[in-house]
Amino acid sequence: MEPKKNVWDEVVKGLKTWARVNSPWVLHFNSGSCNGCDIEILSTLTPRYDMERMGVKLQASPRHADILLATGAVTRQARERLVRIYEQMHEPKFVIAIGSCAISGGVFEGCYNVMGGIDQVIPVNAYIPGCPPRPEAIIYGVVKLLNSLLPAGSQIPAALPVPENTPEEVTTL
Amino acid sequence: MPENLAPKRFTIPIGPQHPALKEPGHFQFTVDGEVVTSAYVRLGYAHRGIEKAAEERTWIQNLYLIERICGICSHIHAMAYCLAVESLANVEAPPRAQAIRVLVAELERIHSHFLWIGVSAHEAGFETLFMYSWRDRETVMDLLEGLTGNRVNYSANLLGGVKFDLDQAQMDSIRKGVDFLEERTHHYLDVIMHDSTFLQRTRGIGVMTTAQAEVMGAVGPTARASNVKRDLRVEAPYSAYKTFPVQMALDTRGDLEARFEVRLNELFESFRLIRQILDNLPEGPLVARIPRRIPAGEAVVRLEAPRGEVYYFVKGNGSDKPERLKVRTPTICNLTSVIRLAVGHQLADVPMILAGIDPCFSCNDRMVQVRDAATDSQKMLTWEQLRQHGIDFYRSKAK
Amino acid sequence: MNSQEILTLAEAIVGAWDWATEVSHPRPNQIDVKVTHLNELVPIVVGLRVKRLGYLCAIVGLDLGPEVNEMEVLYHFCPGDVVIGLRVRIPRQGGAVPSLSEVIPSAEVFERELHEMFGIEITGLRNTERLYLPERWPEGVYPLRKDFDPASLAAHEGGV
Numbered sequence: 115m116e117p118k119k120n121v122w123d124e125v126v127k128g129l130k131t132w133a134r135v136n137s138p139w140v141l142h143f144n145s146g147s148c149n150g151c152d153i154e155i156l157s158t159l160t161p162r163y164d165m166e167r168m169g170v171k172l173q174a175s176p177r178h179a180d181i182l183l184a185t186g187a188v189t190r191q192a193r194e195r196l197v198r199i200y201e202q203m204h205e206p207k208f209v210i211a212i213g214s215c216a217i218s219g220g221v222f223e224g225c226y227n228v229m230g231g232i233d234q235v236i237p238v239n240a241y242i243p244g245c246p247p248r249p250e251a252i253i254y255g256v257v258k259l260l261n262s263l264l265p266a267g268s269q270i271p272a273a274l275p276v277p278e279n280t281p282e283e284v285t286t287l
Numbered sequence: 288m289p290e291n292l293a294p295k296r297f298t299i300p301i302g303p304q305h306p307a308l309k310e311p312g313h314f315q316f317t318v319d320g321e322v323v324t325s326a327y328v329r330l331g332y333a334h335r336g337i338e339k340a341a342e343e344r345t346w347i348q349n350l351y352l353i354e355r356i357c358g359i360c361s362h363i364h365a366m367a368y369c370l371a372v373e374s375l376a377n378v379e380a381p382p383r384a385q386a387i388r389v390l391v392a393e394l395e396r397i398h399s400h401f402l403w404i405g406v407s408a409h410e411a412g413f414e415t416l417f418m419y420s421w422r423d424r425e426t427v428m429d430l431l432e433g434l435t436g437n438r439v440n441y442s443a444n445l446l447g448g449v450k451f452d453l454d455q456a457q458m459d460s461i462r463k464g465v466d467f468l469e470e471r472t473h474h475y476l477d478v479i480m481h482d483s484t485f486l487q488r489t490r491g492i493g494v495m496t497t498a499q500a501e502v503m504g505a506v507g508p509t510a511r512a513s514n515v516k517r518d519l520r521v522e523a524p525y526s527a528y529k530t531f532p533v534q535m536a537l538d539t540r541g542d543l544e545a546r547f548e549v550r551l552n553e554l555f556e557s558f559r560l561i562r563q564i565l566d567n568l569p570e571g572p573l574v575a576r577i578p579r580r581i582p583a584g585e586a587v588v589r590l591e592a593p594r595g596e597v598y599y600f601v602k603g604n605g606s607d608k609p610e611r612l613k614v615r616t617p618t619i620c621n622l623t624s625v626i627r628l629a630v631g632h633q634l635a636d637v638p639m640i641l642a643g644i645d646p647c648f649s650c651n652d653r654m655v656q657v658r659d660a661a662t663d664s665q666k667m668l669t670w671e672q673l674r675q676h677g678i679d680f681y682r683s684k685a686k
Numbered sequence: 687m688n689s690q691e692i693l694t695l696a697e698a699i700v701g702a703w704d705w706a707t708e709v710s711h712p713r714p715n716q717i718d719v720k721v722t723h724l725n726e727l728v729p730i731v732v733g734l735r736v737k738r739l740g741y742l743c744a745i746v747g748l749d750l751g752p753e754v755n756e757m758e759v760l761y762h763f764c765p766g767d768v769v770i771g772l773r774v775r776i777p778r779q780g781g782a783v784p785s786l787s788e789v790i791p792s793a794e795v796f797e798r799e800l801h802e803m804f805g806i807e808i809t810g811l812r813n814t815e816r817l818y819l820p821e822r823w824p825e826g827v828y829p830l831r832k833d834f835d836p837a838s839l840a841a842h843e844g845g846v
Contacts, residue, residue: 144332146334146335147333147358148355148356148358148361149357149358149359149647150355150358150361150439150440152358153358153402153439154438154439156421157421157425160405160417160418160421160422162422174669174671175669187335189331189332189333191331191332191334192332195654221351221355222337222340222352222355224343225335225336225339225340226336226339227334228335228336245355246438246439246440248438
């Protein structure tokens with residue numbers, strides 16, 4: 115009985131990983147940022163960058179999310195909500211800290227109402243630096259995290275080609 | 288919590304929140320059926336303590352702090368700070384620098400209004416409009432990146448001037464970009480004014496009379512849509528607006544439709560102004576010398592950000608750090624007016640009413656507490672759920 | 687009205703309280719009014735309001751420090767491009783100013799911020815809830831005071 119169960123567990127785990135990696139559901143939370151990183155995250159969903167091509171879907175509920183994209187230096191007021199969201203996410207769950215503020219507090223490090231970064235409050239799996247990081251950098255960071263869950267050889271390419279129908283005005287200015 | 292919102296009985300909470308967790312909602316509404324009878328906003332989620340931090344940083348370090356108060360209107364904050372400090376130091380940035388500052392400010396206004404129209408469309412369930420406007424917005428992001436080196440947080444300002452100059456190639460690409468954006472703005476104005484499903488959410492909704500707008504201290508396009516003649520670029524021209532004047536975009540109707548149209552209409556002024564500046568860019572240096580220790584004194588500066596009036600007060604004590612910095616953003620003025628406005632409206636209208644003031648906080652994670660006074664039940668909604676409620680409400684009405 | 691007309695009108699209004707004010711002109715478009723009798727603050731504001739010069743831009747608190755032992759509150763009214771500044775001084779401990787919120791509803795948020803940041807009492811302000819600071823922020827700790835010590839937050843029981 116025992117050996118069969120282990121093999122099945124591995125298969126299920128592999129399937130789950132594949133599904134999660136190929137169609138990760140992402141939750142975005144702003145813990146008190148200036149909105150700079152947030153608008154670049156939203157930009158990844160818009161036609162030029164279109165992260166949805168990769169199956170990344172923005173979710174509203176922590177219960178359905180695999181990855182938490184967190185911005186901001188974590189104000190005291192937002193801290194409780196951040197913890198709550200993290201607790202509501204099912205395992206396995208991953209946290210990506212996006213932007214300088216999320217990494218270390220950025221320019222607000224030391225301010226009286228700021229905790230100083232996401233990892234001061236919850237565990238973080240990946241950090242994407244920038245003020246704010248470009249959408250390409252955000253996608254790159256998310257892909258790197260996903261690739262770390264996949265066996266070598268079946269990784270997602272981190273540089274995405276520009277989709278064919280992008281109007282000239284958008285690419286040549 | 289204000290007494291009238293404290294629940295007498297706590298019944299079944301619906302939503303993704305665990306019943307045992309008592310979290311104050313960002314927004315708290317009491318409803319009688321569908322009608323909002325009281326509204327309350329909890330602020331502080333983005334309060335970082337910038338004014339205190341400014342007292343502990345030098346005048347130059349503060350420039351980098353100030354740019355990050357708001358990622359959407361970073362330049363206007365930096366410009367206000369520079370103008371205030373330059374006023375204390377009795378230094379004026381050279382004309383070419385002032386013109387470039389205004390050019391970037393107008394490009395920022397364009398990016399901000401396109402961002403806002405996308406977000407508002409999203410609130411109303413118009414996903415295609417959101418996608419199109421944000422795709423078009425990439426054009427102005429490219430222009431700003433080409434000029435300044437960054438898409439967001441341009442860091443164009445120096446105390447005493449600007450960091451970069453424009454060359455012919457950049458000016459040509461700005462002209463080309465502005466032509467494209469102007470054509471797109473016509474399209475969006477057409478949609479706003481004629482699309483029946485959009486109008487259902489905006490026409491006659493959220494009306495604020497001129498008197499109400501004045502009494503509640505509304506600013507920016509929110510005020511101008513109620514015929515309040517408040518636009519600092521016109522009534523108190525600063526920087527290069529003295530040489531390159533603009534016209535005020537006004538509307539008399541005071542409803543959401545008016546707020547939408549005012550923002551789009553003022554974009555045409557921005558396009559015109561940008562072309563005019565490019566055609567008449569003054570020659571000269573880009574920076575004026577400014578001392579490291581700024582003389583003691585007080586200065587007040589008021590600028591027209593995309594959302595309305597931003598007010599800066601600085602006090603120097605003769606050292607290399609400010610004695611006091613006070614920043615009063617436009618959203619705090621408009622928020623109080625819009626919260627009062629929600630009362631008497633349907634809950635389904637709340638997302639659009641809030642979108643109408645173009646609030647400068649991230650709306651992604653706002654918990655909304657709704658208490659029904661009639662049944663004395665209470666529920667917590669995510670902003671997404673409230674938004675969907677609005678969309679569903681109007682969709683069923685249209686049938 | 688142009689700037690000069692506004693300034694002249696403002697001077698005339700404030701002139702009715704010449705026994706309670708000290709007027710100066712720090713800049714060409716500015717009039718600074720030191721209100722020496724605190725009880726006259728609200729009447730002067732009403733006077734400005736009635737003549738349509740009462741658009742309140744901001745209320746600024748200033749901690750002048752333990753040596754001077756006073757605080758200053760600035761009220762900036764900005765009709766057009768003119769800045770009318772009303773200025774009052776109060777004791778650093780236990781200081782209070784009258785609320786403008788009955789006359790100017792939008793003053794409420796400014797006064798709530800003034801109270802939570804400096805500890806200045808606002809007499810007659812109905813809503814004294816926290817505006818920007820979190821609920822669990824300790825009582826009696828006012829961040830914008832010059833003697834604010836961030837360590838006092840860490841020491842606060844249960845964390846902030």
